[in-house]
Amino acid sequence: MGALHEGHLALVAEARRRSDAVIASVFVNPTQFAAHEDLGTYPRQEARDAELLAGAGCSILFAPDAAEMYPQGFATSVQVGGPSEGLETDFRPHFFGGVAVVVAKLLNQVQADVAVFGEKDYQQLMVVRRMARDLDIPTEIVGAPTVRDDHGLALSSRNAYLSADELAVARRLNGILREAGERAKAGEPAAVVEAAAAEALIEAASPRWTMWRSGARRTCRRSAGPWTPRPASWRRRGWGRPG
Amino acid sequence: MGALHEGHLALVAEARRRSDAVIASVFVNPTQFAAHEDLGTYPRQEARDAELLAGAGCSILFAPDAAEMYPQGFATSVQVGGPSEGLETDFRPHFFGGVAVVVAKLLNQVQADVAVFGEKDYQQLMVVRRMARDLDIPTEIVGAPTVRDDHGLALSSRNAYLSADELAVARRLNGILREAGERAKAGEPAAVVEAAAAEALIEAASPRWTMWRSGARRTCRRSAGPWTPRPASWRRRGWGRPG
Numbered sequence: 001m002g003a004l005h006e007g008h009l010a011l012v013a014e015a016r017r018r019s020d021a022v023i024a025s026v027f028v029n030p031t032q033f034a035a036h037e038d039l040g041t042y043p044r045q046e047a048r049d050a051e052l053l054a055g056a057g058c059s060i061l062f063a064p065d066a067a068e069m070y071p072q073g074f075a076t077s078v079q080v081g082g083p084s085e086g087l088e089t090d091f092r093p094h095f096f097g098g099v100a101v102v103v104a105k106l107l108n109q110v111q112a113d114v115a116v117f118g119e120k121d122y123q124q125l126m127v128v129r130r131m132a133r134d135l136d137i138p139t140e141i142v143g144a145p146t147v148r149d150d151h152g153l154a155l156s157s158r159n160a161y162l163s164a165d166e167l168a169v170a171r172r173l174n175g176i177l178r179e180a181g182e183r184a185k186a187g188e189p190a191a192v193v194e195a196a197a198a199e200a201l202i203e204a205a206s207p208r209w210t211m212w213r214s215g216a217r218r219t220c221r222r223s224a225g226p227w228t229p230r231p232a233s234w235r236r237r238g239w240g241r242p243g
Numbered sequence: 244m245g246a247l248h249e250g251h252l253a254l255v256a257e258a259r260r261r262s263d264a265v266i267a268s269v270f271v272n273p274t275q276f277a278a279h280e281d282l283g284t285y286p287r288q289e290a291r292d293a294e295l296l297a298g299a300g301c302s303i304l305f306a307p308d309a310a311e312m313y314p315q316g317f318a319t320s321v322q323v324g325g326p327s328e329g330l331e332t333d334f335r336p337h338f339f340g341g342v343a344v345v346v347a348k349l350l351n352q353v354q355a356d357v358a359v360f361g362e363k364d365y366q367q368l369m370v371v372r373r374m375a376r377d378l379d380i381p382t383e384i385v386g387a388p389t390v391r392d393d394h395g396l397a398l399s400s401r402n403a404y405l406s407a408d409e410l411a412v413a414r415r416l417n418g419i420l421r422e423a424g425e426r427a428k429a430g431e432p433a434a435v436v437e438a439a440a441a442e443a444l445i446e447a448a449s450p451r452w453t454m455w456r457s458g459a460r461r462t463c464r465r466s467a468g469p470w471t472p473r474p475a476s477w478r479r480r481g482w483g484r485p486g
């Protein structure tokens with residue numbers, strides 16, 4: 001969706017390793033925003049994005065407007081069950097439908113051999129892979145590792161929304177999750193690790209972030225088995241195969 | 244869906260006129276049947292279908308089974324609004340979703356330049372065209388004229404369900420519709436033609452066909468303006484452009 005950072009450029013680098021020419025799209029997709037969300041204020045910097053992409057070896061930039069992607073009379077929706085259930089969908093029920101339809105369109109437009117998506121949005125990667133496989137879109141969906149800042153926080157265009165204080169909190173949350181992962185790997189019982197991490201996450205988050213807090217409680221309650229970056233329910237159903 | 248007749252072979256002939264090689268699929272698609280419908284008894288004659296297609300100059304026959312099209316874990320649905328609203332959807336709300344997903348898959352699998360669909364299923368043709376355009380599937384959707392028997396009745400695999408008496412009724416229904424079309428073309432007021440045709444259709448249909456009867460009443464009530472094979476609401480919204 002643009003407002004590019006090193007995470008996006010790592011996707012371009014991965015695509016270059018796998019093919020002769022790389023095409024990038026920059027499109028702030030309205031169908032994946034709910035009415036109350038930040039479509040109008042989502043960070044936009046198209047000229048700088050174009051420079052960054054050219055510098056990274058991208059051959060073509062496709063930056064359509066909404067009317068080009070969703071012309072008058074547009075009437076098709078794509079819904080993916082399976083990997084889209086729970087997690088993000090609990091808070092943004094519209095989200096993966098919007099992602100699925102725009103990615104189906106972009107893949108069909110470009111007819112590329114491979115398409116690279118960041119593992120930062122891991123559930124999205126699983127949804128896109130499921131959709132492409134189910135609709136027999138002849139493009140291989142490749143996942144690329146998350147790029148993080150020096151404090152371990154994943155790079156994200158929306159990090160631009162954070163004040164210095166909020167950025168410090170975000171980095172603490174990331175540290176808590178990593179520590180929980182280490183403790184689980186070291187053999188501590190899942191329930192103990194989970195309870196401690198949930199408490200620490202809620203403690204660390206500013207009281208202002210009430211939505212996030214309820215989210216943390218619910219997500220923590222949902223997870224079953226040892227902590228892992230891939231939810232147990234996905235692994236069980238075979239959705240967690242890394243790309 | 245197989246059980247081929249001259250109508251299907253006319254699609255192959257149209258495809259041959261437009262391209263060097265023709266691929267046909269024969270697949271009785273479970274996602275476009277409701278639980279109470281005729282999935283289990285739909286006419287199947289694959290060996291004869293293969294012979295007919297080869298004789299008509301078809302290069303490849305793709306006849307998958309349901310597990311190949313919808314493997315374990317399949318989770319994607321495609322919904323088309325616009326041209327799918329009303330008519331068939333009033334009676335078979337599941338139908339066009341099943342058509343849209345299987346046609347999206349077949350088009351993506353084959354990556355053909357053109358795909359030919361019969362105008363007999365005119366609403367389906369409009370839905371497929373809308374879906375292919377919306378998802379940017381790079382295949383041109385072409386409509387081919389309906390093939391009819393000597394009495395004017397459209398050929399259909401499901402005509403095999405009709406007894407001799409029922410076939411006679413079906414042909415009468417067709418005659419009534421044609422006559423109404425002629426009267427409307429000749430300038431009779433739409434409301435008069437419509438009322439007369441609705442009465443004659445209900446009269447002609449056997450009292451056993453209660454679902455069909457209520458269908459006729461509703462469809463007749465829905466149509467606005469002069470009778471035409473393309474409903475006025477489609478023409479108004481630009482869906483009725485012939486393929």
